[in-house]
Amino acid sequence: xxxxxxxxxxxxxxxxxxxxxxxxxxxxxxxxxxIAMSASAAQPVAAPVTVIRHATILTIxxxxxxxxxxxxxxxxxDWVGPDASASLPAGARVIDAxxxxxxxxxxxxxxxxxxxxxxxxxxxxNTGMVRIADVLTNEDINVYRELAxxxxxxxxxxxSANPIGGQSQIVKWKWGRPVSEWIVADAPRTxxxxxxxxxxxxxxxxxxGIPLQYPATRMGVEExxxxxxxxxxxxxxxxxxxxxxxxxGGNPIPPRKDLLMEEMADVLRGKVDVHAHCYREDEIxxxxxxxxxxxxxxxxxxHVLEGYKVAKEIAAHGAGGGTFIDWWGFKAEAYDAIPYNxxxxxxAGVLTSVNSDSxxxxxxxxxxxxxxxxxxxxxxxxxLKLCTINGARQLRLDHRxxxxxxxxxxxxxIWTGHPLSTYSRVxxxxxxxxxxxxxxxxxxxxxVLAQEKRDRLKxxxxxxxxxxxxxxxxxxxx
Amino acid sequence: MRRDDEMRxxxxxxxxxxxxxxxxxxSADRHLRSAxxxxxxxxxxxxxxxxxxxxxxxxxxxxxxxxxxxxxAAIYPVTSAPIPDGTIVFSKGVITAxxxxxxxxxxxxxxxxxxxxxxxxxxxxxxxxxxxxxxxVPGTVDTTELGDLNPxxxxxxxxxxxxxxxxxxxxxxxxxxxxxxxGGIVSGQxxxxxxxxxxxxxxxxxxxxxxxIRFPRLRSASFEDVPQDQEAEKNARKVYTEQVDKLRDLxxxxxxxxxxxxxxxKDARVQRFDRDLMLESMIDVVEGREPVVMHADLERDIxxxxxxxxxxxxxxxxxxxxxxxxxxxxxxxxxxxxxLGPILALPQREDDPYDLLFSNAKTLYDNGIRFAIQSxxxxxxxxxxxxxxxxxxFGLPKDVALKAITIFPAEIFGVADRVGxxxxxxxxxVVITDGDPLEIRTNVKRVFIAGEEIPMDSYQTLLYKxxxxxx
Numbered sequence: 001x002x003x004x005x006x007x008x009x010x011x012x013x014x015x016x017x018x019x020x021x022x023x024x025x026x027x028x029x030x031x032x033x034x035i036a037m038s039a040s041a042a043q044p045v046a047a048p049v050t051v052i053r054h055a056t057i058l059t060i061x062x063x064x065x066x067x068x069x070x071x072x073x074x075x076x077x078d079w080v081g082p083d084a085s086a087s088l089p090a091g092a093r094v095i096d097a098x099x100x101x102x103x104x105x106x107x108x109x110x111x112x113x114x115x116x117x118x119x120x121x122x123x124x125x126n127t128g129m130v131r132i133a134d135v136l137t138n139e140d141i142n143v144y145r146e147l148a149x150x151x152x153x154x155x156x157x158x159x160s161a162n163p164i165g166g167q168s169q170i171v172k173w174k175w176g177r178p179v180s181e182w183i184v185a186d187a188p189r190t191x192x193x194x195x196x197x198x199x200x201x202x203x204x205x206x207x208x209g210i211p212l213q214y215p216a217t218r219m220g221v222e223e224x225x226x227x228x229x230x231x232x233x234x235x236x237x238x239x240x241x242x243x244x245x246x247x248x249g250g251n252p253i254p255p256r257k258d259l260l261m262e263e264m265a266d267v268l269r270g271k272v273d274v275h276a277h278c279y280r281e282d283e284i285x286x287x288x289x290x291x292x293x294x295x296x297x298x299x300x301x302x303h304v305l306e307g308y309k310v311a312k313e314i315a316a317h318g319a320g321g322g323t324f325i326d327w328w329g330f331k332a333e334a335y336d337a338i339p340y341n342x343x344x345x346x347x348a349g350v351l352t353s354v355n356s357d358s359x360x361x362x363x364x365x366x367x368x369x370x371x372x373x374x375x376x377x378x379x380x381x382x383x384l385k386l387c388t389i390n391g392a393r394q395l396r397l398d399h400r401x402x403x404x405x406x407x408x409x410x411x412x413x414i415w416t417g418h419p420l421s422t423y424s425r426v427x428x429x430x431x432x433x434x435x436x437x438x439x440x441x442x443x444x445x446x447x448v449l450a451q452e453k454r455d456r457l458k459x460x461x462x463x464x465x466x467x468x469x470x471x472x473x474x475x476x477x478x
Numbered sequence: 479m480r481r482d483d484e485m486r487x488x489x490x491x492x493x494x495x496x497x498x499x500x501x502x503x504x505s506a507d508r509h510l511r512s513a514x515x516x517x518x519x520x521x522x523x524x525x526x527x528x529x530x531x532x533x534x535x536x537x538x539x540x541x542x543x544x545x546x547x548x549x550x551a552a553i554y555p556v557t558s559a560p561i562p563d564g565t566i567v568f569s570k571g572v573i574t575a576x577x578x579x580x581x582x583x584x585x586x587x588x589x590x591x592x593x594x595x596x597x598x599x600x601x602x603x604x605x606x607x608x609x610x611x612x613x614x615v616p617g618t619v620d621t622t623e624l625g626d627l628n629p630x631x632x633x634x635x636x637x638x639x640x641x642x643x644x645x646x647x648x649x650x651x652x653x654x655x656x657x658x659x660x661g662g663i664v665s666g667q668x669x670x671x672x673x674x675x676x677x678x679x680x681x682x683x684x685x686x687x688x689x690x691i692r693f694p695r696l697r698s699a700s701f702e703d704v705p706q707d708q709e710a711e712k713n714a715r716k717v718y719t720e721q722v723d724k725l726r727d728l729x730x731x732x733x734x735x736x737x738x739x740x741x742x743x744k745d746a747r748v749q750r751f752d753r754d755l756m757l758e759s760m761i762d763v764v765e766g767r768e769p770v771v772m773h774a775d776l777e778r779d780i781x782x783x784x785x786x787x788x789x790x791x792x793x794x795x796x797x798x799x800x801x802x803x804x805x806x807x808x809x810x811x812x813x814x815x816x817x818l819g820p821i822l823a824l825p826q827r828e829d830d831p832y833d834l835l836f837s838n839a840k841t842l843y844d845n846g847i848r849f850a851i852q853s854x855x856x857x858x859x860x861x862x863x864x865x866x867x868x869x870x871x872f873g874l875p876k877d878v879a880l881k882a883i884t885i886f887p888a889e890i891f892g893v894a895d896r897v898g899x900x901x902x903x904x905x906x907x908v909v910i911t912d913g914d915p916l917e918i919r920t921n922v923k924r925v926f927i928a929g930e931e932i933p934m935d936s937y938q939t940l941l942y943k944x945x946x947x948x949x
Contacts, residue, residue: 141828148832203614308945328938329643329857331614338938344945360824367864370918376942422867422917423876425836446831453829 343376551591599653
């Protein structure tokens with residue numbers, strides 16, 4: 001049952017840890033984990049046509065279909081409508097979802113899942129040249145856990161240590177596939193900005209011997225970002241001048257290519273979307289004004305905890321907002337965070353999503369959506385949009401994901417009950433027509449896995465006993 | 479913890495930000511107290527709120543315990559079957575009658591409960607409410623004393639009755655919580671408090687309610703913590719053994735102290751000795767009157783904690799307990815109750831089942847083991863019912879999930895005669911909702927704590943109302 005992929009993954013993990021330690025003990029655990037991970041990984045089932053029947057279908061954009069059917073052909077949704085009108089293609093795999101609910105895959109516009117190593121390049125205040133795409137790993141088990149919560153698409157961002165953190169990556173959580181297949185090819189380029197306590201190092205001091213990093217105030221944060229765009233304008237002008245001279249037949253010396261400036265210039269050219277971590281009203285307004293003055297737009301204000309204080313201003317700029325809904329008080333700048341924020345942003349006309357910033361919360365963004373009904377009185381329809389189509393719009397992928405419509409990607413989640421109920425859980429998660437999580441399959445795998453792990457550990461112990469015995473080694477150390 | 483903060487919020491310099499908050503005069507408090515009645519004044523109060531960081535402007539409690547009758551409501555006593563159309567009466571802070579055929583006292587304030595549901599106040603078995611305000615501002619945080627052994631650190635003496643966290647939790651139906659010290663090995667003495675009151679003493683229902691121990695662990699479940707060579711393994715075991723030895727020494731000293739104390743109490747001729755507050759705080763524990771909450775998650779640590787409990791004949795309550803499914807016979811044979819939680823958290827091992835924490839409650843229930851559920855939270859104790867609901871989504875019967883945040887904790891902490899259900903003679907901790915409190919979409923309509931009606935406001939609702947008015 002194991003795929004070539006999982007073999008590869010196991011091998012690479014084995015190799016990594018073997019290199020790090022050259023110790024049989026650690027290698028043994030690496031193998032055990034790799035086995036465990038690979039077996040719980042998806043072995044995507046190729047099914048040219050799948051029909052989900054008799055479910056309550058929450059299309060998000062076209063209302064709710066009480067006894068509906070979805071026809072999946074290949075990677076796309078072929079048809080959706082009342083079950084009575086559905087035509088069943090011959091040879092189709094049929095899933096009877098009587099009593100269950102189907103919704104589109106959840107979109108998480110703020111994730112740090114599957115980043116290998118640190119999430120911040122902390123060496124400089126502006127690291128807009130570094131890329132998440134270079135450090136994605138398909139070994140993070142949280143990807144699978146998020147699939148088990150119905151999340152299928154994510155914007156993976158750098159952390160917020162720097163005013164400008166780096167280039168983000170939009171992915172689909174195709175667990176078990178190589179990272180190259182996770183990348184959503186036609187997704188826009190994105191960059192992470194950060195304001196407030198984190199980039200000014202309020203709650204962090206470097207270890208002795210390491211100097212403090214500029215900036216230390218919100219004034220400095222503004223200066224770093226403004227400075228970057230002023231430099232980018234100079235950079236663009238230099239190239240314009242060079243190109244003009246060359247076009248006139250001259251032989252000018254080309255300016256030096258600068259990866260950071262190329263990126264900042266593309267922000268100014270509207271080719272890169274800005275996603276900005278922010279909490280307080282003042283810093284939100286600072287960035288919106290800065291964008292207006294320097295000539296770029298903010299695509300999504302991330303967290304935007306005090307967005308409710310300036311909701312109209314945010315709407316006027318055209319920025320979206322994405323946030324976890326009820327975390328507050330974990331630092332001074334989060335003390336005025338209120339769960340009504342989301343509803344107030346929606347009412348002001350801001351394109352708003354709920355997102356996670358957490359491997360844990362990313363498994364239940366449907367619950368954050370439900371909280372927007374409790375706090376501020378959004379309708380069920382508005383609430384469901386928060387974790388689906390609104391995020392898709394913020395990521396400019398609403399032509400592909402975020403709702404159940406013919407022609408869109410077959411990213412679908414089958415729930416045991418209404419996804420806004422705390423008593424519901426995910427049965428099956430599809431991405432582009434393939435099953436990446438299935439509860440029945442997960443449960444069936446557990447015994448097999450446990451036995452395989454026992455066998456491997458036993459074998460390792462025997463091998464160790466034959467060679468040099470390790471005193472104190474304990475195979476239940478984990 | 480949010481990942482973006484992870485890198486930066488490792489508070490490396492705790493001292494540097496002390497003294498930022500808590501500056502607040504009594505006259506200002508009085509002013510704010512009277513101001514609360516008038517919306518306009520409330521907004522005025524909000525203008526000065528930043529200077530009062532950590533000080534709630536919501537009335538703590540009214541002091542009035544009227545006679546109240548809630549009629550024609552769906553009543554969920556928890557310890558008996560739901561009553562679809564019933565009446566509950568309480569007076570002077572105590573429930574006097576629950577049922578279908580209940581006489582309504584002439585002086586009662588009658589609340590028409592048609593279409594509404596009535597539940598006992600929810601109880602969170604593990605929080606730090608009252609001990610923290612802004613997690614990153616050390617001046618507002620009193621959860622963690624220095625050193626490993628602090629049996630005499632008492633949560634009850636450091637609870638801030640004016641914390642803004644309190645109204646946020648209680649208006650979602652959480653009426654009492656265990657507040658616990660954190661850190662070290664012996665963290666301190668837990669308190670069971672009600673989420674209303676003007677002084678810490680007014681808030682305490684029972685304190686100390688348990689001694690809190692975070693049992694030493696050899697290492698975490700993280701792959702990164704597996705020792706890379708024999709030397710590292712040796713060192714880890716040495717540190718671990720020293721920690722357990724230290725804990726054992728403390729308990730032996732406490733046993734000896736208790737024995738000496740008893741001897742002198744019985745016979746004045748026994749030579750006088752100096753008092754030791756640390757050991758004195760453990761007398762009830764080593765003599766089996768006060769329980770010990772043993773926090774341990776991994777199988778090895780749970781087993782070690784249970785063995786330690788056996789060695790000193792302690793009344794153990796196991797907490798955290800992620801691996802509890804691996805030690806069922808051991809727990810069962812000792813009749814030890816378990817506090818699960820947080821439920822809405824990630825399993826510790828990469829190869830743990832994805833739903834391990836959601837399923838543990840059902841495992842305990844199926845095996846007849848007593849348990850309760852905690853949020854392990856501070857600012858979001860309001861989400862306690864959703865921790866319980868997650869267990870129900872994965873097989874725990876819904877009515878049992880409700881019990882895990884009402885009557886079960888009351889029983890485990892020895893206060894079931896006072897809280898945890900709607901029964902005549904118990905405190906009137908009463909919550910009125912428009913539905914099942916374990917559903918997020920349900921709204922809590924009114925809350926009574928010991929018979930006093932709580933204002934349905936918090937720092938957050940006031941900010942909401944204020945900014946709704948922004949032109």
